[in-house]
Amino acid sequence: MSLKVVVGIKWVPNTQAVRFDPKTGTLIREGVPSIVNPHDLDAVELALQLKERYGAKVTAISMAPPSAIKGLEHVIGMGIDDAILVSDRVFAGSDTLATSYVIAQTLKRIGDFDLALFGQETIDSSTAHIPAQVAGWLELPYMYYVDRVEEVDEKQRTVTVRRMLEDRLEWYQLKMPAILGVAMKSQKPRPVSIYNKLRVRMENPIQVWSNKELGLDPRCLGLKGSPTLVSKVTWTPEVPRKKQVIEGPPSEAVKKLVEKLCEEGVLPFEC
Amino acid sequence: MSAEKKVSLAEKRRQKKVDCDKLCPEWGCAQPYEYEGVWVVGEVDEQGITEPSLQMLTPARRIADKLETFVEGILLGSDREQLEKAAKEMIYHGADRVRILVSEELATYIPGVYGEAIARLAEARKPEVIFLAATMRGREIAPYVAGLLKAGITADCTQFEVDEETGDLLMIRPPFAAILLAYIKTPFRRPQIATARPNIFPLPPRDESREGEIVWENPEDYKLSKPPISLVKVEMLKRSEVPIEKAEYIVSGGRGVGTKEGFKTLEELAEILGGVVAGSRKAVDLGLIPHERQVGQTGKSVRPKLYIAVGISGAAQHVIGIREAGLVVAINKDPDAPIFKNADYGIVADWREALPILIEELRKLKERSGKTG
Numbered sequence: 001m002s003l004k005v006v007v008g009i010k011w012v013p014n015t016q017a018v019r020f021d022p023k024t025g026t027l028i029r030e031g032v033p034s035i036v037n038p039h040d041l042d043a044v045e046l047a048l049q050l051k052e053r054y055g056a057k058v059t060a061i062s063m064a065p066p067s068a069i070k071g072l073e074h075v076i077g078m079g080i081d082d083a084i085l086v087s088d089r090v091f092a093g094s095d096t097l098a099t100s101y102v103i104a105q106t107l108k109r110i111g112d113f114d115l116a117l118f119g120q121e122t123i124d125s126s127t128a129h130i131p132a133q134v135a136g137w138l139e140l141p142y143m144y145y146v147d148r149v150e151e152v153d154e155k156q157r158t159v160t161v162r163r164m165l166e167d168r169l170e171w172y173q174l175k176m177p178a179i180l181g182v183a184m185k186s187q188k189p190r191p192v193s194i195y196n197k198l199r200v201r202m203e204n205p206i207q208v209w210s211n212k213e214l215g216l217d218p219r220c221l222g223l224k225g226s227p228t229l230v231s232k233v234t235w236t237p238e239v240p241r242k243k244q245v246i247e248g249p250p251s252e253a254v255k256k257l258v259e260k261l262c263e264e265g266v267l268p269f270e271c
Numbered sequence: 272m273s274a275e276k277k278v279s280l281a282e283k284r285r286q287k288k289v290d291c292d293k294l295c296p297e298w299g300c301a302q303p304y305e306y307e308g309v310w311v312v313g314e315v316d317e318q319g320i321t322e323p324s325l326q327m328l329t330p331a332r333r334i335a336d337k338l339e340t341f342v343e344g345i346l347l348g349s350d351r352e353q354l355e356k357a358a359k360e361m362i363y364h365g366a367d368r369v370r371i372l373v374s375e376e377l378a379t380y381i382p383g384v385y386g387e388a389i390a391r392l393a394e395a396r397k398p399e400v401i402f403l404a405a406t407m408r409g410r411e412i413a414p415y416v417a418g419l420l421k422a423g424i425t426a427d428c429t430q431f432e433v434d435e436e437t438g439d440l441l442m443i444r445p446p447f448a449a450i451l452l453a454y455i456k457t458p459f460r461r462p463q464i465a466t467a468r469p470n471i472f473p474l475p476p477r478d479e480s481r482e483g484e485i486v487w488e489n490p491e492d493y494k495l496s497k498p499p500i501s502l503v504k505v506e507m508l509k510r511s512e513v514p515i516e517k518a519e520y521i522v523s524g525g526r527g528v529g530t531k532e533g534f535k536t537l538e539e540l541a542e543i544l545g546g547v548v549a550g551s552r553k554a555v556d557l558g559l560i561p562h563e564r565q566v567g568q569t570g571k572s573v574r575p576k577l578y579i580a581v582g583i584s585g586a587a588q589h590v591i592g593i594r595e596a597g598l599v600v601a602i603n604k605d606p607d608a609p610i611f612k613n614a615d616y617g618i619v620a621d622w623r624e625a626l627p628i629l630i631e632e633l634r635k636l637k638e639r640s641g642k643t644g
Contacts, residue, residue: 100418101297125446126569127426129414132386136418141383141499144411160503165407166514166563169506172381175499181411185555185562220295227298227423227460228442230453231434236445236587239594242615245606250620254628257600258636260616266577266598267633268520268545270640 003056003152006116007047008103008131009075009083010037011068012124036071039119041078041189043182046149047117048079048190054152057081059110063091063102066208073200077192082205084110090211090218095226096125100133102221105214107138114152114176115159120145120184131181142179143172147186152176281339284399284438289459298421298460306399306461309335312345312389313361313369314408320346320357323404323469328365330431330472331402334440335367337433343398344369347388349378355485362483365475370396372488376495380408384498386415391493393420398462400440405466413466423457424464427568429471429591440465445568450587470516470572470595513547515564520546521575521596523566525589526553527582527603527622534559536626537581543633549573551583567592581622585610602626 013032050056060075060083062068072083086106094102107116121128128144135142148162150171160173161180199205211221219225246253246260262271284303291300309331314324328342335342344361346354351373358369372392376384389412393401401416403409405427417424425442429452432441439456440463446453457463515521522541524534534548541548550560552567566573568588574595581602583589590613593599601614604621611617618625 095423096414097417097421097423100414101295121569123569127414128410129417129424129426132382132411132414133418135383136386136415139419142415143382143500145407164508167508167510169508171503171505173501173503178499217296219293220297224293225295227421227457228425228455229458230446231441231456232454233446234452234454236450236452236591239590239613241599241613243612243617244615245611245617245619250618250625251628253618253620254625254632257616257618257629258632261577261598261600262636264598267636269637271636 003050003054003115003154004113005047005050005056005058006107006110006113007040007043007058007060007075007080008116008118009040009044009060009062009068009071010119010122010124011035011062011064011071012037012122034067034071036074037119037122037124039121039123039182039184041075041119042184042187043117043119043180044075044078044080045187045189046146046182050115050149050152051079051081054154059083059113061086061103061106061110063087063094063099063106069206072206073197074192076200076205077197078190079193079196083207085206085208086214087208088210090221093223093226094221095228096127096129097133097227098221098225100130101137101225102214102216103130104134104137105216106209107134109209109214114157114178116177116179118179118181120181128181131179135179138179140177140179141174142181143174144181145183146180147183279339280337280433280435280438283436284338287437294459295421301397301461303399303459303461306397308341308343308396308398309338309400310343310345310393310398310402310462311361311366312401312403312409312412313357314404314406315346315348315353315357319353320360321404321406322474323406323409325360325364326469326472326474327402327404327467328361329475330467331400332365332475334400334431334433338399338438340399341367343367345389345392346371347374347377347385349373349375358485362485363477363479363481365481366483368484368486370486370488372490372493374490374493374495376498379502381498381500381502382408382411382415383500384495386412387419387495388493389416390419391495392488393462395492401462401464403464403466405468409466413464417464420462420464421460422462422464423460424466425455425457426466428465428467431465439463445591468572470574515547515549515566515573516571518547518549518573519576520544521549521566521573521577522546522579522581523549523551523583524554524559524581525551525583526557527584528554528559529557529582531559533582533622536622536630540579540626540630540633543630543637544577546575546577551586551589580610580614581626583610584608585613
């Protein structure tokens with residue numbers, strides 16, 4: 001049996017123009033163009049390397065509205081074998097715990113995976129919650145900030161990974177199945193190939209699962225299944241700053257600036 | 272004062288009741304009033320307790336006082352002596368009590384095992400709130416704890432408040448772009464778990480006369496599962512530079528600096544000030560600086576005495592990282608760049624022109640003062 005790898009994909013709005021529903025405090029996604037979370041592409045790339053090294057079969061999963069099918073087509077274009085879009089209105093408004101629950105249950109239904117890879121965080125909320133929460137639901141070993149898979153031992157069912165913290169490199173060996181958060185910008189995600197993109201049309205490799213397939217209790221889903229809720233949204237208060245623009249040609253302005261810095265007493269030497 | 276207002280928050284939160292039938296059955300059910308106290312999980316490394324975890328005692332103390340409850344430090348590990356020292360530091364910095372779990376399983380850091388230990392302790396002791404510093408390890412453990420406890424968690428909070436009506440913790444974070452703040456609460460679920468990035472909160476004052484109890488938890492009560500992970504090896508990285516979150520002087524560059532060559536000029540300035548070079552997300556995306564030197568929402572929060580932003584436009588996501596900076600100077604050739612609205616002093620000029628002059632002026636000053644920066 002060959003190695004089976006699952007990659008989690010988040011379909012995120014690609015814009016700085018945020019709009020919120022003031023009632024629920026959740027994002028309004030309509031009208032905002034979306035992309036695959038760029039950090040997930042590092043996970044996709046790492047998974048594809050495992051495909052090359054170990055002949056792994058790689059499945060992408062995404063819990064998202066139907067439009068995310070475009071994102072799954074994109075990663076299939078990169079070389080992912082097949083994909084499951086987990087999509088249902090009852091999932092709307094999920095916080096990270098409710099999202100991780102659905103993803104964990106999806107993994108359970110997939111069943112025989114060895115590794116589940118996720119981007120370390122997303123560009124839209126950057127909580128970095130999902131990989132560890134999924135591990136929490138499934139009580140599986142997990143590791144964050146992985147930048148390299150050193151070795152997969154299919155007989156012993158272990159994976160050895162490297163990760164970088166602030167001041168050290170660490171190598172860990174995890175029993176599979178295991179969950180990995182792939183470090184941001186740790187890989188060079190490959191481009192989409194036309195050949196792979198054609199597969200989307202020819203082979204129809206994307207399945208859609210709704211809650212009909214998963215059969216989960218609605219109390220565990222969406223807003224109901226989310227222990228956290230947004231009670232209100234406000235503007236970030238500004239930090240009071242002097243906002244003084246020093247006029248004049250650069251040489252004069254810089255001299256004036258140095259005088260100001262002296263007055264403020266912030267320089268590490270006497271003026 | 273109306274009569275209603277005399278009901279203390281402590282009482283209000285004891286009156287809170289949750290309808291278990293409405294909750295996800297996978298969560299289990301407990302009443303909020305069964306939970307008491309604010310926890311801070313202490314992170315301990317070779318040098319002892321880390322500063323970011325002591326910083327979390329600042330919001331913990333404030334929230335505990337509002338809720339009329341106590342602050343407990345939580346420490347995990349295998350070295351009793353080191354942990355006791357760390358416990359005393361937590362008490363000096365504001366903890367009322369510190370619980371320590373010593374176990375051989377905790378001798379090396381394994382996220383799943385540390386997370387499991389915190390979750391088991393929380394199940395037994397039922398804290399109302401758990402704070403963790405969002406260090407790399409904290410960000411790794413906190414969501415696992417939440418996943419095990421099926422509890423609500425909010426990452427990277429920048430403020431905490433208490434809902435005056437219900438006694439719920441309000442976990443406040445910039446949800447998407449840093450221009451907005453979301454007030455998040457977790458009304459039906461305890462503990463309420465939250466993290467904050469290092470330097471968002473100041474270190475509380477250290478008071479060696481503060482006293483507190485140290486409780487050595489019985490490891491027999493917390494059988495940890497044999498970890499399906501092992502640490503194979505560690506390689507310490509030689510980092511000559513001061514980490515940006517500890518620097519007093521930061522010269523920071525953005526897209527406008529453009530090249531690695533350009534950053535050399537920034538380094539020159541930083542060296543005169545005895546500071547370090549950092550950058551915006553754009554600078555990281557362009558490969559000009561490593562991610563650990565990124566300032567902003569997806570990077571780090573810094574609190575230097577002086578922050579000099581060079582060629583940085585000043586998007587909200589960047590500015591949020593310098594809220595705690597002392598004085599902010601901006602150099603940018605675009606007079607409309609938002610950074611000028613978030614700076615104390617600004618110069619509208621090409622940095623290639625302005626920076627060499629600044630370097631020259633400061634060098635003269637430094638030599639005259641005869642001090643080494």
